Amino acid sequence: MKESKEYLGHFEEIVLLAVLQLGAEAYGAKIRQKVSEATERDVSIGAIYATLDRLERKGYMGSWQGEATRERGGRAKRYFKVKGAGMQALNDTNARRSKLTAGLDLGFGAA
Protein backbone atom coordinates (compact mmCIF):
# COMPACT_ATOMS: atom_id res chain seq x y z
CA MET A 1 0.00 0.00 0.00
CA LYS A 2 1.40 3.32 -1.06
CA GLU A 3 0.50 5.79 1.61
CA SER A 4 1.06 9.46 1.21
CA LYS A 5 -0.86 12.48 2.38
CA GLU A 6 -3.51 12.68 5.00
CA TYR A 7 -6.96 13.68 3.91
CA LEU A 8 -9.94 15.06 5.73
CA GLY A 9 -13.30 13.46 6.33
CA HIS A 10 -16.33 15.28 5.09
CA PHE A 11 -17.41 16.84 8.35
CA GLU A 12 -13.84 17.44 9.42
CA GLU A 13 -13.35 19.68 6.44
CA ILE A 14 -16.50 21.62 7.20
CA VAL A 15 -15.52 22.18 10.82
CA LEU A 16 -11.99 23.18 9.92
CA LEU A 17 -13.32 25.80 7.54
CA ALA A 18 -15.77 27.13 10.09
CA VAL A 19 -12.98 27.60 12.62
CA LEU A 20 -10.97 29.41 10.01
CA GLN A 21 -13.89 31.71 9.24
CA LEU A 22 -14.49 32.54 12.87
CA GLY A 23 -10.93 33.51 13.61
CA ALA A 24 -10.59 34.75 17.18
CA GLU A 25 -14.18 33.86 17.93
CA ALA A 26 -13.84 30.16 17.31
CA TYR A 27 -15.24 28.19 20.24
CA GLY A 28 -17.75 25.36 20.47
CA ALA A 29 -21.07 27.14 20.43
CA LYS A 30 -20.07 29.64 17.75
CA ILE A 31 -18.58 26.94 15.60
CA ARG A 32 -21.75 24.96 15.87
CA GLN A 33 -23.77 27.95 14.80
CA LYS A 34 -21.51 28.63 11.84
CA VAL A 35 -21.65 25.05 10.67
CA SER A 36 -25.41 24.87 11.01
CA GLU A 37 -25.75 28.04 9.00
CA ALA A 38 -23.54 26.89 6.17
CA THR A 39 -24.94 23.40 5.95
CA GLU A 40 -28.52 24.42 6.58
CA ARG A 41 -28.76 21.65 9.08
CA ASP A 42 -29.22 21.40 12.77
CA VAL A 43 -25.93 19.97 13.89
CA SER A 44 -25.67 18.64 17.44
CA ILE A 45 -23.08 20.09 19.77
CA GLY A 46 -21.71 16.61 20.40
CA ALA A 47 -20.95 16.21 16.73
CA ILE A 48 -18.97 19.42 16.77
CA TYR A 49 -16.81 18.61 19.76
CA ALA A 50 -16.15 15.05 18.70
CA THR A 51 -14.80 16.34 15.42
CA LEU A 52 -12.91 19.18 17.02
CA ASP A 53 -11.18 16.73 19.37
CA ARG A 54 -10.27 14.40 16.58
CA LEU A 55 -8.87 17.25 14.56
CA GLU A 56 -6.78 18.36 17.50
CA ARG A 57 -5.52 14.86 18.16
CA LYS A 58 -4.32 14.73 14.57
CA GLY A 59 -2.44 17.97 15.03
CA TYR A 60 -4.60 19.98 12.65
CA MET A 61 -5.88 22.23 15.35
CA GLY A 62 -4.90 23.73 18.68
CA SER A 63 -7.11 24.71 21.62
CA TRP A 64 -6.86 26.57 24.93
CA GLN A 65 -9.09 27.82 27.69
CA GLY A 66 -10.46 31.33 27.41
CA GLU A 67 -10.68 33.75 30.32
CA ALA A 68 -12.72 31.95 32.96
CA THR A 69 -15.19 34.75 33.56
CA ARG A 70 -15.71 38.04 31.86
CA GLU A 71 -18.95 39.82 31.27
CA ARG A 72 -21.70 37.45 32.22
CA GLY A 73 -21.99 34.00 33.74
CA GLY A 74 -21.20 30.64 32.27
CA ARG A 75 -18.40 28.19 31.97
CA ALA A 76 -15.06 29.14 30.43
CA LYS A 77 -14.79 28.88 26.68
CA ARG A 78 -12.39 26.67 24.85
CA TYR A 79 -10.97 28.38 21.81
CA PHE A 80 -9.71 26.67 18.70
CA LYS A 81 -7.26 27.61 16.00
CA VAL A 82 -6.21 25.82 12.83
CA LYS A 83 -2.53 24.93 12.67
CA GLY A 84 -0.24 24.73 9.67
CA ALA A 85 -0.83 21.01 9.31
CA GLY A 86 -4.53 21.74 9.18
CA MET A 87 -4.10 24.20 6.36
CA GLN A 88 -1.99 21.66 4.57
CA ALA A 89 -4.63 18.97 4.92
CA LEU A 90 -7.22 21.39 3.64
CA ASN A 91 -5.13 22.04 0.59
CA ASP A 92 -4.37 18.40 -0.05
CA THR A 93 -8.01 17.54 0.24
CA ASN A 94 -8.92 20.23 -2.19
CA ALA A 95 -6.17 19.23 -4.56
CA ARG A 96 -7.41 15.73 -4.99
CA ARG A 97 -10.93 16.89 -5.51
CA SER A 98 -9.74 19.32 -8.15
CA LYS A 99 -8.15 16.53 -10.12
CA LEU A 100 -11.53 14.88 -10.36
CA THR A 101 -13.60 17.95 -11.10
CA ALA A 102 -11.24 19.24 -13.77
CA GLY A 103 -12.87 19.22 -17.15
CA LEU A 104 -16.26 18.34 -15.76
CA ASP A 105 -19.32 20.39 -16.52
CA LEU A 106 -20.79 20.70 -13.05
CA GLY A 107 -21.96 24.23 -12.85
CA PHE A 108 -19.55 25.04 -10.07
CA GLY A 109 -16.44 24.93 -12.18
CA ALA A 110 -13.31 22.88 -11.93
CA ALA A 111 -10.47 25.25 -11.19
Added chain:
Amino acid sequence: MKESKEYLGHFEEIVLLAVLQLGAEAYGAKIRQKVSEATERDVSIGAIYATLDRLERKGYMGSWQGEATRERGGRAKRYFKVKGAGMQALNDTNARRSKLTAGLDLGFGAA
Protein backbone atom coordinates in the same frame (compact mmCIF):
# COMPACT_ATOMS: atom_id res chain seq x y z
CA MET B 1 -34.01 18.60 13.95
CA LYS B 2 -34.32 20.44 10.67
CA GLU B 3 -33.42 18.06 7.91
CA SER B 4 -33.01 19.15 4.35
CA LYS B 5 -30.63 18.08 1.62
CA GLU B 6 -28.60 14.96 1.42
CA TYR B 7 -24.87 15.32 1.41
CA LEU B 8 -22.06 13.07 0.35
CA GLY B 9 -19.37 11.45 2.43
CA HIS B 10 -15.77 12.14 1.55
CA PHE B 11 -15.07 8.98 -0.40
CA GLU B 12 -18.52 8.94 -1.91
CA GLU B 13 -17.87 12.28 -3.51
CA ILE B 14 -14.56 11.10 -4.91
CA VAL B 15 -16.07 7.96 -6.40
CA LEU B 16 -19.01 9.83 -7.87
CA LEU B 17 -16.67 12.24 -9.60
CA ALA B 18 -14.52 9.43 -10.93
CA VAL B 19 -17.55 7.76 -12.48
CA LEU B 20 -18.51 11.04 -14.05
CA GLN B 21 -15.05 11.47 -15.51
CA LEU B 22 -14.98 8.00 -16.98
CA GLY B 23 -18.28 8.33 -18.76
CA ALA B 24 -18.99 5.20 -20.79
CA GLU B 25 -15.92 3.49 -19.42
CA ALA B 26 -17.03 3.54 -15.78
CA TYR B 27 -16.72 0.05 -14.30
CA GLY B 28 -15.07 -1.25 -11.15
CA ALA B 29 -11.47 -1.69 -12.19
CA LYS B 30 -11.31 1.54 -14.19
CA ILE B 31 -12.96 3.49 -11.41
CA ARG B 32 -10.46 2.13 -8.94
CA GLN B 33 -7.63 3.19 -11.19
CA LYS B 34 -9.05 6.67 -11.62
CA VAL B 35 -9.53 7.15 -7.91
CA SER B 36 -6.05 5.89 -7.10
CA GLU B 37 -4.59 8.27 -9.61
CA ALA B 38 -6.42 11.32 -8.34
CA THR B 39 -5.88 10.60 -4.68
CA GLU B 40 -2.34 9.30 -5.10
CA ARG B 41 -3.28 6.40 -2.94
CA ASP B 42 -3.61 2.69 -3.38
CA VAL B 43 -7.32 2.18 -2.92
CA SER B 44 -8.60 -1.38 -2.52
CA ILE B 45 -11.15 -2.75 -4.93
CA GLY B 46 -13.39 -3.61 -2.00
CA ALA B 47 -13.51 0.02 -0.95
CA ILE B 48 -14.63 0.99 -4.41
CA TYR B 49 -17.47 -1.50 -4.73
CA ALA B 50 -18.74 -0.95 -1.22
CA THR B 51 -19.07 2.74 -1.95
CA LEU B 52 -20.50 2.16 -5.40
CA ASP B 53 -23.17 -0.09 -3.91
CA ARG B 54 -24.10 2.42 -1.25
CA LEU B 55 -24.31 5.17 -3.81
CA GLU B 56 -26.59 3.04 -5.93
CA ARG B 57 -28.78 2.12 -2.97
CA LYS B 58 -29.26 5.81 -2.29
CA GLY B 59 -30.34 6.36 -5.85
CA TYR B 60 -27.35 8.47 -6.85
CA MET B 61 -26.13 5.96 -9.34
CA GLY B 62 -27.33 3.25 -11.67
CA SER B 63 -25.56 0.10 -12.85
CA TRP B 64 -26.00 -2.70 -15.40
CA GLN B 65 -24.09 -5.65 -16.78
CA GLY B 66 -21.90 -5.10 -19.80
CA GLU B 67 -21.59 -7.46 -22.72
CA ALA B 68 -20.59 -10.80 -21.26
CA THR B 69 -17.70 -11.47 -23.55
CA ARG B 70 -16.01 -9.40 -26.17
CA GLU B 71 -12.38 -9.36 -27.12
CA ARG B 72 -10.58 -11.44 -24.51
CA GLY B 73 -11.41 -13.47 -21.45
CA GLY B 74 -12.76 -12.45 -18.10
CA ARG B 75 -15.95 -11.91 -16.27
CA ALA B 76 -18.59 -9.47 -17.51
CA LYS B 77 -18.22 -5.88 -16.45
CA ARG B 78 -20.68 -3.93 -14.41
CA TYR B 79 -21.04 -0.39 -15.64
CA PHE B 80 -22.05 2.60 -13.57
CA LYS B 81 -23.64 5.92 -14.35
CA VAL B 82 -24.45 8.89 -12.15
CA LYS B 83 -28.12 9.79 -11.98
CA GLY B 84 -29.76 13.15 -11.59
CA ALA B 85 -30.03 12.75 -7.85
CA GLY B 86 -26.30 12.10 -7.79
CA MET B 87 -25.58 15.31 -9.64
CA GLN B 88 -27.83 17.12 -7.25
CA ALA B 89 -26.03 15.71 -4.23
CA LEU B 90 -22.73 16.69 -5.77
CA ASN B 91 -23.96 20.23 -6.19
CA ASP B 92 -25.40 20.45 -2.70
CA THR B 93 -22.20 19.15 -1.24
CA ASN B 94 -20.22 21.68 -3.13
CA ALA B 95 -22.61 24.47 -2.24
CA ARG B 96 -22.18 24.06 1.46
CA ARG B 97 -18.44 23.91 1.12
CA SER B 98 -18.50 27.10 -0.90
CA LYS B 99 -20.30 28.94 1.83
CA LEU B 100 -17.44 28.13 4.15
CA THR B 101 -14.59 28.85 1.79
CA ALA B 102 -16.01 32.16 0.63
CA GLY B 103 -13.79 35.00 1.69
CA LEU B 104 -11.05 32.75 2.94
CA ASP B 105 -7.49 33.08 1.73
CA LEU B 106 -6.69 29.46 1.00
CA GLY B 107 -4.72 29.56 -2.18
CA PHE B 108 -7.37 27.61 -4.04
CA GLY B 109 -9.95 30.34 -4.09
CA ALA B 110 -13.47 30.50 -2.80
CA ALA B 111 -15.71 30.85 -5.82
Added chain:
DNA sequence: TTTCGATGTTCTAGAATGTAGAACATATCG
Protein backbone atom coordinates in the same frame (compact mmCIF):
# COMPACT_ATOMS: atom_id res chain seq x y z
C1' DT C 1 -25.00 31.30 50.83
C1' DT C 2 -28.31 28.78 48.43
C1' DT C 3 -30.62 28.39 44.26
C1' DC C 4 -31.56 29.46 39.53
C1' DG C 5 -30.67 30.61 34.86
C1' DA C 6 -27.30 31.07 31.25
C1' DT C 7 -23.42 29.45 28.88
C1' DG C 8 -20.24 25.91 27.65
C1' DT C 9 -17.96 21.43 27.51
C1' DT C 10 -17.68 16.16 28.29
C1' DC C 11 -19.29 11.65 27.99
C1' DT C 12 -21.83 7.68 26.27
C1' DA C 13 -23.77 5.21 22.44
C1' DG C 14 -24.95 3.75 18.14
C1' DA C 15 -25.41 4.40 12.98
C1' DA C 16 -23.07 5.26 8.72
C1' DT C 17 -18.95 5.47 6.04
C1' DG C 18 -14.35 4.06 4.81
C1' DT C 19 -11.03 0.40 3.94
C1' DA C 20 -8.70 -4.06 2.94
C1' DG C 21 -8.20 -8.40 0.89
C1' DA C 22 -9.73 -13.12 0.24
C1' DA C 23 -13.02 -15.74 -2.22
C1' DC C 24 -15.55 -16.47 -6.10
C1' DA C 25 -17.17 -16.18 -11.19
C1' DT C 26 -16.41 -16.45 -15.99
C1' DA C 27 -14.31 -16.05 -20.35
C1' DT C 28 -10.26 -17.25 -23.70
C1' DC C 29 -6.51 -20.00 -25.16
C1' DG C 30 -3.14 -23.78 -25.48
Added chain:
DNA sequence: CGATATGTTCTACATTCTAGAACATCGAAA
Protein backbone atom coordinates in the same frame (compact mmCIF):
# COMPACT_ATOMS: atom_id res chain seq x y z
C1' DC D 1 -9.43 -29.54 -19.27
C1' DG D 2 -6.31 -26.40 -16.72
C1' DA D 3 -3.90 -22.08 -16.65
C1' DT D 4 -4.48 -17.38 -16.87
C1' DA D 5 -6.72 -12.89 -17.26
C1' DT D 6 -10.32 -9.92 -15.91
C1' DG D 7 -13.84 -8.52 -12.86
C1' DT D 8 -17.12 -8.70 -8.99
C1' DT D 9 -18.85 -10.31 -4.21
C1' DC D 10 -18.33 -11.18 0.51
C1' DT D 11 -16.62 -10.83 5.08
C1' DA D 12 -14.58 -7.99 8.71
C1' DC D 13 -13.23 -4.33 11.10
C1' DA D 14 -11.64 0.68 11.80
C1' DT D 15 -12.89 5.38 11.66
C1' DT D 16 -16.02 9.04 11.23
C1' DC D 17 -20.47 11.03 11.99
C1' DT D 18 -24.22 12.27 14.87
C1' DA D 19 -27.35 12.96 18.86
C1' DG D 20 -28.41 14.18 23.31
C1' DA D 21 -27.90 13.62 28.22
C1' DA D 22 -24.86 14.72 31.91
C1' DC D 23 -21.87 17.68 33.98
C1' DA D 24 -19.30 22.19 35.16
C1' DT D 25 -19.09 26.94 36.28
C1' DC D 26 -20.22 31.63 36.66
C1' DG D 27 -23.33 35.84 37.87
C1' DA D 28 -27.27 37.33 40.07
C1' DA D 29 -31.64 36.78 42.48
C1' DA D 30 -33.63 35.69 46.84
